Amino acid sequence: MIFSFLFVICKIMMVSSQNYFVSLIKANTMKGETIQTLHPDPNKINKKISLEKYELIKKEILAILSEGQPTHTELMETLYQNVKDTFDGGVQWYGETVKLDLEARGMIDRTKTKPERYRLVP
Numbered sequence: 001m002i003f004s005f006l007f008v009i010c011k012i013m014m015v016s017s018q019n020y021f022v023s024l025i026k027a028n029t030m031k032g033e034t035i036q037t038l039h040p041d042p043n044k045i046n047k048k049i050s051l052e053k054y055e056l057i058k059k060e061i062l063a064i065l066s067e068g069q070p071t072h073t074e075l076m077e078t079l080y081q082n083v084k085d086t087f088d089g090g091v092q093w094y095g096e097t098v099k100l101d102l103e104a105r106g107m108i109d110r111t112k113t114k115p116e117r118y119r120l121v122p
Contacts, residue, residue, distance in 0.1 A: 037097055038104035046104070047097050053089060057098040062120070065108060069117040075099070 035054045037046040057079070064070065064078050080091045087094075099118070102108045110116045 037101035039100050040103045046100055049094065049097060053087075053094055054098055054101075056083070056087065057091075057094045058102065061095065061099060061102060061108070065118055065120045069111065069119045071115045071117055075118055 033051040034048045035051045036048045037054065039046040060079055060082050061075070064075060064082070070078060076092050076095050079095045083091055099108070103110070106121055108118055109121050110118055
């Protein structure tokens with residue numbers, strides 16, 4: 001009787017462990033590569049996000065800035081309009097995260113005018 005009970009408990013633990021590891025593998029496979037984004041303020045830590053989403057938003061922001069110097073609102077609205085139908089996630093949240101990263105990397109900056117405008121760094 002005790003042997004049967006222990007056997008059942010061991011079997012349950014094995015199945016649970018297998019399911020746990022399978023779910024970990026699936027989560028890591030689905031997540032894909034990530035990038036640790038930077039923040040212009042060195043005292044702040046920006047987010048770790050999907051590399052695929054980072055690259056897509058980065059490409060769009062750089063394309064928008066190659067056409068002019070939009071305000072923050074104009075930049076985010078144009079970004080949203082460009083990717084809203086194909087992007088899976090919060091466009092403005094990713095847009096802000098990537099914009100801050102591009103500022104920290106010295107690829108874009110803000111003008112000193114009011115309102116501030118964004119531009120590519122030559």
